[in-house]
Amino acid sequence: MNIPIIFVGFLAFILIFRLRIFRIDRSGHDKRKQFWDREEQAMFTRSHPLNELPFIEPSCLSLPLKQREQLSEEVLKKEKELLIAIKKPMLNIRNKSNTDLKLEYGAGNLSILTEYEHNYNTCLQLVYQLGELLNESRHFDDAIDVLSMGMDMNTDISEHYILLAKLYVLNRDKNNLEQLIAKAENCPSLLKGKILNNLNRMHNNL
Numbered sequence: 105m106n107i108p109i110i111f112v113g114f115l116a117f118i119l120i121f122r123l124r125i126f127r128i129d130r131s132g133h134d135k136r137k138q139f140w141d142r143e144e145q146a147m148f149t150r151s152h153p154l155n156e157l158p159f160i161e162p163s164c165l166s167l168p169l170k171q172r173e174q175l176s177e178e179v180l181k182k183e184k185e186l187l188i189a190i191k192k193p194m195l196n197i198r199n200k201s202n203t204d205l206k207l208e209y210g211a212g213n214l215s216i217l218t219e220y221e222h223n224y225n226t227c228l229q230l231v232y233q234l235g236e237l238l239n240e241s242r243h244f245d246d247a248i249d250v251l252s253m254g255m256d257m258n259t260d261i262s263e264h265y266i267l268l269a270k271l272y273v274l275n276r277d278k279n280n281l282e283q284l285i286a287k288a289e290n291c292p293s294l295l296k297g298k299i300l301n302n303l304n305r306m307h308n309n310l
Contacts (some may be wrong), residue, residue: 150210151210152213154217157195159194162227162231162253164253167183167187169246170246171243176237179234179238186227186234190227192223192227193220193223194223194227195221195223228261231250231257231259231264232251232254232263236263236267239267244271244274248275255287260291260292260293262298265299265303266303269281269306272306273306273309273310276310281307282307285304288303
């Protein structure tokens with residue numbers, strides 16, 4: 105009895121499909137086991153001193169702002185918030201998971217490390233917001249100084265890059281714009297492509 109070629113091909117397809125599903129399941133199981141093994145180890149890691157951590161200490165050369173009599177209450181209020189935020193301990197640990205942090209510094213330090221990261225993200229947001237307010241108030245030089253401080257802190261806020269680039273274009277400052285593009289090449293933001301497209305377009309039109 106001859107078995108139809110189509111039927112043989114169908115059986116082969118089923119076997120290959122089941123084999124691939126088995127491999128995927130096994131791979132997923134291995135990854136889950138690896139994750140929980142690391143998590144268990146992390147939970148029992150003793151806490152380590154945090155004195156040697158690379159704390160971020162922003163340069164405050166652009167603060168307090170000059171020509172204060174010309175600044176709005178909104179700008180001055182945001183500046184005050186930023187000056188308070190700058191004094192708090194800050195860490196850029198965006199590339200580390202909670203498990204990584206517990207393994208490296210101990211489970212008991214996770215909450216304080218999370219607080220330091222929150223301080224960092226809050227400070228970056230305030231830097232951008234102050235720069236935006238200064239730009240809207242047409243205090244362009246102050247806006248550039250403040251936004252540049254955020255760049256020194258390795259911001260990943262896409263609007264931060266774009267606003268600073270617009271100010272460089274306004275000043276016909278091609279050199280600093282090119283430096284900003286080079287910095288954006290290493291930007292950790294998920295919107296890196298969007299940032300570079302915008303900056304390169306502005307550069308081409310300058």
